[in-house]
Every structure is written in C-alpha cells, then in structure tokens.
Amino acid sequence: MNALLPGEPFDENARQMTASERPPAVEVLSAEKVFSNGTRALSPIDLTITDGEFLTLIGPSGCGKSTLLKLIASLIEPSDGRLLWWRGDFAHVGQEGRRLAFVFQEPTLMPWARVVVNVRLPLELAGMPRDKADPLVKDAIANVGLSAFGRHFPRQLSGGMKMRVSIARALVTNPNLLLMDEPFGALDEFTRNKLDDDLVKLWWERKLTTVFVTHSIYEAVFLSTRIIVMAANPGRIFRTMTIDQPQPRDQKFRDSPKFAAYCRELSTWLAEASLPSTGSVS
Amino acid sequence: MKPLLESEAFVRIAAPVAVGIVLFALWEVGFRLASVPVYLFPKPSDIFASLLHNGPSLLRALLVTLRVTLQAFLAAVILGTLIAFTFVQSRAIEVSLFPYAVLLQVTPVVAIAPLVIILVKNTQLSLTICATLVALFPIISNTTLGLRSVDPGLASYFRMNRASRLKTLIKLRIPGALPYFFGGLRISSGLSLIGAVVAEFVAGTGGRSSGLAYEILDAGFTLDIPRMFAALFLITLTGVALFAAMVALSQLALSNWHESETRAET
Numbered sequence: 001m002n003a004l005l006p007g008e009p010f011d012e013n014a015r016q017m018t019a020s021e022r023p024p025a026v027e028v029l030s031a032e033k034v035f036s037n038g039t040r041a042l043s044p045i046d047l048t049i050t051d052g053e054f055l056t057l058i059g060p061s062g063c064g065k066s067t068l069l070k071l072i073a074s075l076i077e078p079s080d081g082r083l084l085w086w087r088g089d090f091a092h093v094g095q096e097g098r099r100l101a102f103v104f105q106e107p108t109l110m111p112w113a114r115v116v117v118n119v120r121l122p123l124e125l126a127g128m129p130r131d132k133a134d135p136l137v138k139d140a141i142a143n144v145g146l147s148a149f150g151r152h153f154p155r156q157l158s159g160g161m162k163m164r165v166s167i168a169r170a171l172v173t174n175p176n177l178l179l180m181d182e183p184f185g186a187l188d189e190f191t192r193n194k195l196d197d198d199l200v201k202l203w204w205e206r207k208l209t210t211v212f213v214t215h216s217i218y219e220a221v222f223l224s225t226r227i228i229v230m231a232a233n234p235g236r237i238f239r240t241m242t243i244d245q246p247q248p249r250d251q252k253f254r255d256s257p258k259f260a261a262y263c264r265e266l267s268t269w270l271a272e273a274s275l276p277s278t279g280s281v282s
Numbered sequence: 283m284k285p286l287l288e289s290e291a292f293v294r295i296a297a298p299v300a301v302g303i304v305l306f307a308l309w310e311v312g313f314r315l316a317s318v319p320v321y322l323f324p325k326p327s328d329i330f331a332s333l334l335h336n337g338p339s340l341l342r343a344l345l346v347t348l349r350v351t352l353q354a355f356l357a358a359v360i361l362g363t364l365i366a367f368t369f370v371q372s373r374a375i376e377v378s379l380f381p382y383a384v385l386l387q388v389t390p391v392v393a394i395a396p397l398v399i400i401l402v403k404n405t406q407l408s409l410t411i412c413a414t415l416v417a418l419f420p421i422i423s424n425t426t427l428g429l430r431s432v433d434p435g436l437a438s439y440f441r442m443n444r445a446s447r448l449k450t451l452i453k454l455r456i457p458g459a460l461p462y463f464f465g466g467l468r469i470s471s472g473l474s475l476i477g478a479v480v481a482e483f484v485a486g487t488g489g490r491s492s493g494l495a496y497e498i499l500d501a502g503f504t505l506d507i508p509r510m511f512a513a514l515f516l517i518t519l520t521g522v523a524l525f526a527a528m529v530a531l532s533q534l535a536l537s538n539w540h541e542s543e544t545r546a547e548t
Binding site: 073075094102104106108110111112113121122124125126153154155 | 433435436438439440441442443444445449453454457458460536538539540541
C-alpha cells in the first residue's frame with residue numbers, strides 16, 4: 001500500500017540502513033479506519049516508526065493524518081489491522097521505557113490550576129507521591145524555559161507559553177514516544193519558530209521518538225528526519241521524504257539553500273497529493 | 283478626589299448608594315409636601331422611627347427568618363449537590379429523575395406549604411422544608427450542568443492517562459463545575475429567603491409563626507403600616523446581604539482563573 005515510487009530522490013534505502021540498527025517504536029500493520037457513518041478516514045496503512053526518529057505527517061485536510069496519530073496514541077481503535085508498540089500491545093504501554101505522551105492542538109491546561117499543578121498532573125494520575133514528583137516537575141518546567149512562571153495561572157500566560165506548559169506536562173513523565181497534533185498551529189510564526197528550535201533541541205538531547213502532525217511545510221522540513229506526505233479520499237500515504245541533515249538543527253539550516261530545496265520539493269508533492277486525480281487508489 | 287472616583291471598587295459602591303440617597307430624599311420631601319397620611323404610605327423617617335421603636339421584636343423576627351433561610355439554604359446546597367452528583371453518574375438516572383426535579387420547581391410553594399405545615403408538627407422544620415424545596419432546583423440544575431461541561435480536550439487527556447472515575451471527578455469535573463455551582467448559589471440564596479418568607483406567610487395566617495412575614499401580617503392587621511415597611515426593609519436587607527456574601531465567596535474561589543471573576547488587567 002505504500003505509494004513510494006522507486007527511484008525517488010529521497011528513497012527509503014537511506015532510512016532502512018539506519019532503521020535496521022534501531023528497534024521499531026511503533027509498527028502500524030495494515031491498520032485502517034472506517035468511521036461508523038461509513039467515512040473511510042484511512043485505507044490500510046503500513047508504517048514503522050523507528051526509535052529516535054522525528055517523523056512528520058503532512059497532507060491536505062481530510063487525509064487522515066490526525067486519525068493516524070490518534071491510532072498511534074490508541075485514542076481510537078483501528079477498524080481493521082493492528083498496531084504494535086515496542087513490539088507489544090497497548091496494555092504494556094505506560095511501563096518504564098514504553099511511555100507515551102500526547103500534545104494536543106490546544107494547550108488543554110486546567111484553568112484553575114497553577115503551572116506546577118498542571119505539569120504535575122500526569123504524575124499525580126499515575127499515583128506518584130508529591131516529594132518524588134516535585135523535582136521532576138521543576139526540571140520539566142525549566143526545560144521549556146518557564147522556571148519563573150511556576151506559580152502563574154494559565155490565563156496569565158501567552159499562547160506560546162501555554163503550549164510550553166503543555167509540552168512540559170508531556171515531558172515530565174519522561175516519555176519514549178512523543179505525539180504532537182499540530183501543537184503550534186495557532187501561534188504566530190515567530191513564536192512557532194522559537195518553539196520549533198526548542199523542540200529540536202529537546203528531541204536531540206533526549207533521543208525522543210516523535211510523531212508530529214502539521215500543516216506547515218517549513219516546520220515539517222525543519223523538524224523532521226522523515227516526512228510522510230498523505231493524500232485524501234481515502235486517507236493514505238502518498239510519498240515519503242527523508243531529510244538527512246546534521247543535528248541539532250538551528251536557524252542556519254532554515255537559511256540554507258538545502259532547506260529551500262526541500263521545501264520546494266515537499267510543496268510540489270503536497271500539490272500533487274491534493275490533486276483530485278490522485279483520489280483513486282491503485 | 284479624582285483617584286478615588288477612578289477606582290472601580292469605589293464607584294461600584296458609591297454610585298448605587300448615591301442613587302438610593304437621592305430616591306429616599308425625593309420620597310421624604312415629596313410625601314412631606316403632599317402630606318400623605320402615614321397609614322396610607324409612610325415616609326422614610328416614619329419607617330426609620332418604627333424600626334427603632336419596634337427594634338427588639340423586629341430583630342427577634344429577623345433572627346427567626348434568618349435561621350429558617352440559612353437552614354434551608356444549607357440543606358438545598360447539600361441535597362442539590364448530592365442529587366447533581368447522582369445525576370451525572372448515569373444518563374438513565376438523570377432521564378428518569380429529572381422530570382421530578384422540574385415538577386418540584388414548577389409547583390408553587392404556597393400550594394405545598396399548607397400541606398407540609400400540617401404534616402410536620404415542628405413549625406421551624408416545616409418552614410425549612412418549604413424553603414428548601416424552593417431553593418433546591420437551581421443548585422441541582424447548575425451543578426449538573428457544570429459537572430457535565432468538561433473541556434473535551436482535558437477529558438481525553440484524563441482518559442489517555444487512564445485516570446480513574448474518582449480521580450477524574452475530583453481533579454477535573456468538580457473544579458470545572460465550580461463556576462456553575464457558584465452561579466447556582468447566588469440564585470438559591472435569594473430563593474431560600476423567598477421560600478422562608480412565603481412559608482411563614484402561610485404558617486402565619488394560622489398564627490403559628492414569629493418571623494418577619496408574621497410581623498408584616500400582624501402589622502397589616504393593626505394597620506401599623508410603618509412597621510410593615512420596616513419588616514419589608516429588613517427582608518430586603520437580608521436578601522442583599524446573602525447575595526453579596528455569595529458574590530464574595532465566588533470571587534474568593536474563582537478570582538484566580540475564571541473569566542466571570544477576573545478583573546481586566548491594566
């Protein structure tokens with residue numbers, strides 16, 4: 001089902017070589033999703049997310065990228081096919097070394113709770129005692145650069161800062177897989193770039209496997225080691241682009257001609273993926 | 283003087299007080315000039331004099347009414363919250379019981395009060411029951427609505443983290459319901475006073491009460507119109523005080539986070 005064409009400039013071989021050295025984090029095995037109203041959100045997908053990679057899902061609206069992310073988060077069940085997490089089923093997710101964290105489109109913070117309490121929430125839900133949780137919370141907040149704002153309430157923070165709190169809340173559990181559903185979509189470009197820079201650093205330092213959904217070509221190229229371009233009607237994988245560039249990336253990469261070339265290529269692919277003629281499945 | 287006038291809090295208190303003073307002055311002067319007889323419609327000075335003259339008995343009546351009101355309010359809050367918690371446990375419970383809560387709400391308390399007063403021997407208790415019935419509904423409906431109005435994003439976050447029902451209730455549903463609950467408190471505090479006074483009226487016609495409503499009835503019988511007004515004034519004052527207390531309470535609890543209680547930052 002993988003629509004990757006042979007001889008693409010960014011072929012699978014380069015990834016396969018590095019992938020063979022690393023175990024898979026998530027395997028999507030012919031998983032498909034048909035909603036109860038008959039809408040085919042995803043035709044069967046095969047995808048292996050390798051440990052340590054930064055994978056981005058991009059595509060026109062209705063291509064099922066959010067659905068695929070939700071399948072990976074086990075927020076929804078596949079209609080057919082299955083998924084494996086660290087070569088096991090979802091029941092083992094949450095154990096040490098198999099932790100998963102999800103960052104939503106919205107910060108989804110508790111408005112009545114201070115930043116520290118919001119960040120402590122996942123630890124509290126897991127039943128960790130306060131004295132053990134507090135240093136982790138402090139670290140996570142420092143990691144996203146909000147040490148001075150621990151006692152603030154969400155409404156006192158800007159949109160970018162709220163998103164940082166949301167990321168800190170995801171990081172505090174020391175996850176092995178970070179899933180992000182268009183987390184910076186509502187932010188202005190300057191703030192978005194800043195958060196992207198920090199995200200790359202976090203990902204690099206922690207070797208954190210990340211699956212990221214976005215609408216932004218620039219964001220996808222800047223962040224990813226691999227980009228999956230998806231097409232709609234029905235939702236499927238259209239093409240895959242590997243971005244083999246030095247890490248950790250910074251503004252220099254954004255200013256480089258290579259960055260522009262990747263963006264141009266990706267933009268062409270996205271245009272092709274959005275064409276109605278690609279609507280039929282081969 | 284200028285900084286004081288610009289202060290929001292000062293204007294909020296001073297403006298209505300100023301309006302009140304002007305109205306009272308117009309009332310006093312106008313009725314004096316037109317020399318309206320006291321037994322038809324008293325002047326503020328007559329009412330004030332009556333308030334002083336009948337002070338002890340009015341105060342005793344006030345305490346009786348206040349006790350019924352507060353007991354009923356407390357009972358309504360506890361019962362209403364418990365019922366709301368039961369409602370949100372399952373759709374089936376809510377669907378089968380909610381119509382009866384509405385039934386309770388739409389039946390006028392004057393119509394039930396005689397029955398309750400006959401059935402319950404203790405006057406205090408029967409009055410409290412009547413007032414509770416009146417004050418109960420806003421707590422039930424508001425708290426139920428609040429417990430149901432969970433942010434869907436946060437709800438799925440809790441689900442993803444495999445939070446238990448109890449933890450979701452304590453950490454998500456209850457804090458999220460607080461603004462609605464406090465809205466219910468404001469309405470309910472006023473209603474419990476109304477319920478208490480109405481029930482006293484019904485009981486008072488049978489001569490079995492001693493609250494402010496009874497004072498009004500008694501003053502009516504003896505054509506002591508200023509005393510009637512004095513009692514009415516005390517009832518109004520109690521209502522305003524209850525409302526203000528609820529506003530203060532909700533401000534105390536929500537000012538940090540909820541839009542309804544946060545002042546514009548400058």
